Amino acid sequence: MAWNEPGNNDKDPWKNKGGKNQGPPDLDELLNDLGKKVTGIFGGKTTKGGSGFGKNFSRIGLSILLIVASIVYAFSGxxxxxxxxxxxxxxxxxxxxxxxxxxxxxxxxxxxxxxxxMQSTRDMPSSGFMLTKDENVVRVEMQIQYRVVDARNYIFSVTNAEDSLNQSLDSALRYVIGHADMDDILTSGREDIRQAVWQELEKIIAPYNLGLIIVDVNFKDARPPNEVKDAFDDAISAQEDEVRFLREAEAYARGIEPRARGRVKRIEQEAIAYKTQIVLDAQGEVARFEKILPEYQAAPRVTRERLYIATMEKVYSNTSKVMIDVEGSNNMMYLPLDKIIQQQNTSNRSGKTTYAPVNELNINTSPLSSSNRSDRFSNGRN
Structure with a gap:
């Protein structure tokens, strides 16, 4: 017969456990026992009706526990x-x-x-030995700077956005280096390669929506393997010398050409000015001749005398010696006016007035007859 058949409850294992008719623990009894123990600790007496107090105490303790837990939960958020x-x-x-x-x-x-x-700029390097278009091996080092612009795509678009960016950078760098010559990589084509890597990297990461933006790409270094480094250094030095000589030649040409053009322009201006001066002088002579011609036709003798006097005045104005005709003698005396003026200036500077005798003035006299003097003047007038 089974233990749970009606009328035979004495065989219940929960009640007869240990042979003492014990049942499963009751929550109310457990709380009542806890309340009695707490009351005993604080000096309270347990009575027969203590079960109601235990129930009330258990409810109050549970409420306090719930309130404390709620406060802790709220602050933890x-x-x-x-x-x-x-x-x-x-x-x-x-x-x-x-x-x-x-x-x-x-x-x-x-x-x-x-x-x-979202604001910090992060760095990511990439380097390695790569094969160029002309089948040379070169070691290239490049570094990119990037920043997060979309937090959701950065976390959820791919498993690891930074790892995907690193692989994309390696792919873009090797693709660009593989389509470039080694001379361009080592010398003059570094900027073009940097721009090409930047564009290729953005093209690769665009479909993945990594939530990143490339801020800058830095081409740090490019060098051949150590075994052939010396030969490449010599070749690079020769190319740099070539570029330097070309720049010096261009600078020399830019310095010489403007000076030559300026000299040509100056000569042209001087020629134009000389031409203008000659034309104006000729026109002035023609105008003067046209004004003198009517006067000469009216009084030829007077006009010749006036022209002679004007000419002699012009000639003597450019000489430092004067010829004087002394009346009553047969001598023609020459006065060295330049020496007279020089001695006069010297005396003025020293503050003393000096008078030089005639023989010290180097006055040159030459005997001339009156007839010769008159013939000379007449020939000059003619």
């Missing part, structure tokens, strides 16, 4: 997002939105917050 970050909110593992920097609150054990740095 506060968290802070830094100024440079943005928080990704996951509720039961599902994306529900983002939170801005500052103090925020979440449901503890329900929400999870992932902070993402």
């Amino acid at each position: 506060f968290y802070t997002i830094k100024e440079a970050e943005k928080g990704i909110v996951l509720r039961f593992g599902q994306y529900t939105g983002t939170v801005e920097p500052g103090i925020n609150w979440k449901w503890t054990f329900i929400d999870r917050i992932i902070p993402v740095d």
Whole structure:
């Protein structure tokens, strides 16, 4: 017969456990026992009606426990997002939105917050030996700088955005180096290669929506293997010398050409000025001749005398010696006016007045007859 058949409850294993008719523990009894023990600790007396007090005490303790737990739970939900970050909110593992920097609150054990740095610029290097277009091996070192612009795509678009970016950088760098000559990589084509790597990298990461933006690409170094480094250094030095000589020649040409053009322009201007001067002088002579001609036709003798006097005045104005005809003698005397003026200036500087005798003035007299003097003047007038 089974132990749980009607009328045979003495065989219940819970009541007869240990042979003492014990049953399963009752929650009310457990709370009553706890209340009695607490009352005993604080000096209270247990009575027959103590079961009601135990029940009330258990309810109060449970309420206090719930209130304390609620307060702790509420305070545990506060968290802070830094100024440079943005928080990704996951509720039961599902994306529900983002939170801005500052103090925020979440449901503890329900929400999870992932902070993402949105302002810092990060570095990522890449280097290695690569094969160029002309089948040479070169070691290239390049570094990129990037920043997070979309926190959701950065976390959820791929498994690891930075690892994907690193692999994309290696791919773009090897593709560009493989389509370039070694001379361009080592010398003059570094900027073109940098721009090409930047464009190729952006093209590769665009379909993945990594939530990243490339800020800059730095071409740090490019060098051949150590076994052939000396030969390449010599070749690079020769190319640099070639470029330097070309720049010096261009600078010399730029310095000589303007001076030559200026000299040509000056000669042209002088020629034009000389031409203009000659033409104007000729026109002035013609105009003067046209004015003198009527006067000469009216009084030829007077006009000849006036022309003679004007000519002699012009001639003597350019000489430092004067010829004087002394009346009553047969001598023609020459006065060295330049020496007279020089001695006069010297005396003025010294503050003394000196008079030089005639023989010291180097006065040159030559005997001339009156007839010769008159013939000389007449020939000059003619």
